[in-house]
Amino acid sequence: MNFAGKKVLVTGADGFIGSHLVERLLEEGAKVRAFVYYNAFNSWGWLDTFEKKKLDKIEVFPGDIRDHNSVRKAMQEADMAFHLAALIGIPFSYHAPDSYVDTNIKGILNVLQAGKEAGTARILATSTSEVYGTAKEVPITEEHPFQGQSPYSASKIGADRIAESFFRSFGTPVTIVRPFNTYGPRQSARAVIPTIITQLLSGADVIKLGSLEPKRDFNYVKDICEGFISIAKSDSTIGEEINIASASEISIGNLASLIASKINPRAKITLDTERVRPKNSEVMRLLGSNEKISRLTGWKPTHSLEDGITETIEWFRRRDNIKGYKAEIYNV
Numbered sequence: 001m002n003f004a005g006k007k008v009l010v011t012g013a014d015g016f017i018g019s020h021l022v023e024r025l026l027e028e029g030a031k032v033r034a035f036v037y038y039n040a041f042n043s044w045g046w047l048d049t050f051e052k053k054k055l056d057k058i059e060v061f062p063g064d065i066r067d068h069n070s071v072r073k074a075m076q077e078a079d080m081a082f083h084l085a086a087l088i089g090i091p092f093s094y095h096a097p098d099s100y101v102d103t104n105i106k107g108i109l110n111v112l113q114a115g116k117e118a119g120t121a122r123i124l125a126t127s128t129s130e131v132y133g134t135a136k137e138v139p140i141t142e143e144h145p146f147q148g149q150s151p152y153s154a155s156k157i158g159a160d161r162i163a164e165s166f167f168r169s170f171g172t173p174v175t176i177v178r179p180f181n182t183y184g185p186r187q188s189a190r191a192v193i194p195t196i197i198t199q200l201l202s203g204a205d206v207i208k209l210g211s212l213e214p215k216r217d218f219n220y221v222k223d224i225c226e227g228f229i230s231i232a233k234s235d236s237t238i239g240e241e242i243n244i245a246s247a248s249e250i251s252i253g254n255l256a257s258l259i260a261s262k263i264n265p266r267a268k269i270t271l272d273t274e275r276v277r278p279k280n281s282e283v284m285r286l287l288g289s290n291e292k293i294s295r296l297t298g299w300k301p302t303h304s305l306e307d308g309i310t311e312t313i314e315w316f317r318r319r320d321n322i323k324g325y326k327a328e329i330y331n332v
Helices: 015-029 044-049 067-073 088-097 097-118 151-168 190-202 221-233 252-263 291-297 307-316
Strands: 005-011 031-037 060-064 080-083 122-126 172-180 206-209 241-244 268-271
Touching: 005 015, 005 067, 015 031, 015 044, 015 221, 031 044, 031 067, 060 067, 060 151, 060 241, 080 221, 088 097, 088 307, 097 122, 097 151, 122 151, 122 221, 151 172, 172 221, 190 206, 190 252, 190 307, 206 252, 221 291, 241 291, 241 307, 252 268, 252 307
Parallel strands: 005 031, 005 080, 031 060, 080 122, 122 172, 172 241, 206 268
Antiparallel strands: none
């Protein structure tokens, strides 16, 4: 699909990946309708940081992804929908699993039903590498079994299977897009890379983290957005589940050392037991295969981990960007 002049709905547009995707779609010439979470402060999340010239090109639609009527209205006249709205914090899912079911499962159901009613030409449903759980074999392909090792991952497994059911039952033109660990500017402090960076930039000599042994496949947010765009442009991706992965991995401990070397090489990394997941919930290894997305779309990552980390640190160094970050506490 050529995006020029097309009306494109992005749910979760106020968030980390969603706000970057909105910018990328504007570059493609799309008419973006940005679905943001309605709140009493009338906050549009990261969209509030956009310059007026850019914001004037966006139709902002406040609503609630859990509410069918909100989603139905937002989907009207949309040629395509990127569904990113979700609750994503794993630690918080231990405390509030009901909210993850309501948001992640009911949310995708609302999007699919609204898209079916409106005749939306394409729907991209955002999944997560957490649905795979600890790798049984690597690299993890799309055929890897699913393991619900947290209420969050279980809710996303359920959401993915509902998306699959709409494709198989009604021919809904949906693609399940599965990014591996994403990082970059605007990411919340609940994620590991901002946690490390903000602690270091606050002047801490001791960096508190959870388990240091797990390995992850980290992807710069701009590469993830290019993956979404590439998938959306290809008709061969309809009805498929597709990883977006770098096909490389690093342990959390080595990641922390890499970041510390760029900010404060003398900093010590320590285990904080409060941040450790329950034993059977920790995902020890996520290393994704990107063979399928490369074969179907030609996508390849263009940012090395070293370069992406450097760009991310520079963004966090600008104090106006991090006014709401709380480096001194454990952000769940």
